[in-house]
Amino acid sequence: MKEELRIFNAFIRAKGLRRTVQRERILEVFLATERHISTEELYRLVKKCHPAIGFVTVYRTMRLLVESGLCGEIDFGDGLIRFEHKYGHRHHGHLICLKCGRFIEVVNPEIEELQEKMARRHNFRPTKHKLEIFGFCQRCA
Amino acid sequence: MKEELRIFNAFIRAKGLRRTVQRERILEVFLATERHISTEELYRLVKKCHPAIGFVTVYRTMRLLVESGLCGEIDFGDGLIRFEHKYGHRHHGHLICLKCGRFIEVVNPEIEELQEKMARRHNFRPTKHKLEIFGFCQRCA
DNA sequence: GATATTCTTGAAAGTAATTTTCAATAACTA
DNA sequence: TAGTTATTGAAAATTACTTTCAAGAATATC
Numbered sequence: 133m134k135e136e137l138r139i140f141n142a143f144i145r146a147k148g149l150r151r152t153v154q155r156e157r158i159l160e161v162f163l164a165t166e167r168h169i170s171t172e173e174l175y176r177l178v179k180k181c182h183p184a185i186g187f188v189t190v191y192r193t194m195r196l197l198v199e200s201g202l203c204g205e206i207d208f209g210d211g212l213i214r215f216e217h218k219y220g221h222r223h224h225g226h227l228i229c230l231k232c233g234r235f236i237e238v239v240n241p242e243i244e245e246l247q248e249k250m251a252r253r254h255n256f257r258p259t260k261h262k263l264e265i266f267g268f269c270q271r272c273a
Numbered sequence: 274m275k276e277e278l279r280i281f282n283a284f285i286r287a288k289g290l291r292r293t294v295q296r297e298r299i300l301e302v303f304l305a306t307e308r309h310i311s312t313e314e315l316y317r318l319v320k321k322c323h324p325a326i327g328f329v330t331v332y333r334t335m336r337l338l339v340e341s342g343l344c345g346e347i348d349f350g351d352g353l354i355r356f357e358h359k360y361g362h363r364h365h366g367h368l369i370c371l372k373c374g375r376f377i378e379v380v381n382p383e384i385e386e387l388q389e390k391m392a393r394r395h396n397f398r399p400t401k402h403k404l405e406i407f408g409f410c411q412r413c414a
Numbered sequence: 415g416a417t418a419t420t421c422t423t424g425a426a427a428g429t430a431a432t433t434t435t436c437a438a439t440a441a442c443t444a
Numbered sequence: 445t446a447g448t449t450a451t452t453g454a455a456a457a458t459t460a461c462t463t464t465c466a467a468g469a470a471t472a473t474c
Contacts, residue, residue: 150421150470172460186424191461209348209403211432211460227397236395243391246384251406254377256368258408265392267399291441291450312432327453332432352431352461 366404
């Protein structure tokens with residue numbers, strides 16, 4: 133059994149919720165794709181193997197996954213919320229291509245460090261942060 | 274005449290569009306407020322002095338202002354797009370308080386420099402970027 | 415294992431912000 | 445000044461997300 137499923141079940145139990153077939157299937161499908169994916173896209177993938185599962189259940193399950201910490205929300209400002217795996221992933225920023233829409237995940241501890249310092253200078257207690265760089269990738273430049 | 278208005282008129286002319294009273298009034302009201310403001314909020318301000326100007330005109334004018342570079346869009350992920358002055362302002366990130374909603378603008382050339390480097394390392398040509406740090410301000414911590 | 419309780423589901427309806435449509439009007443061009 | 449084309453404001457449409465609700469499913473209790 134995948135570690136993520138174990139975490140999810142623990143989370144479900146801790147909140148007094150119920151394990152359901154739908155939730156497990158949705159988590160499986162989510163874990164099986166490595167792309168950043170919107171609720172609508174995930175719903176379409178889920179429907180391929182499990183036609184009886186509805187959009188709203190996918191939507192609600194994603195909220196639980198976010199709350200459990202297994203899944204992160206990304207908002208590139210194009211009016212769509214996407215999700216990415218969070219378990220076992222370091223915090224990262226994104227280089228987003230304005231032409232082809234592809235993106236690169238970037239990890240940079242130096243920048244993170246400077247951010248922390250900057251927050252402290254303003255007596256601000258940071259909980260999460262977001263770094264997005266828009267531009268053109270090698271292929272589209 | 275304000276420099277911003279001159280820039281806006283040049284932009285309008287270059288695009289083969291037309292100068293209108295409404296657009297100038299909306300720009301004036303936008304420039305007169307220093308807050309980050311949504312289309313709806315700006316519309317309400319505009320309506321106070323110019324009741325005949327409609328929401329859609331404000332909406333469309335803001336798009337032109339963004340395109341002209343006079344105005345920047347901010348998306349804190351709360352489902353509302355806000356606008357800020359861009360002419361004569363250095364690029365800055367935001368420290369956003371999750372409790373009271375207030376934010377601090379922060380300028381940090383070191384971080385900007387590291388971002389540039391990081392982009393180059395990935396053969397990425399950056400055009401704009403966004404740094405947002407969420408957390409709690411001194412008052413709400 | 416049966417029963418009661420409460421959560422979960424899926425469809426449909428609702429919400430909120432943004433965006434488009436369209437006919438009347440206004441600004442520029444020749 | 446007349447003709448062309450952009451602009452306006454109201455209303456309708458769109459989009460993504462969120463809530464509602466009745467039927468069904470999972471867990472706890474007996």
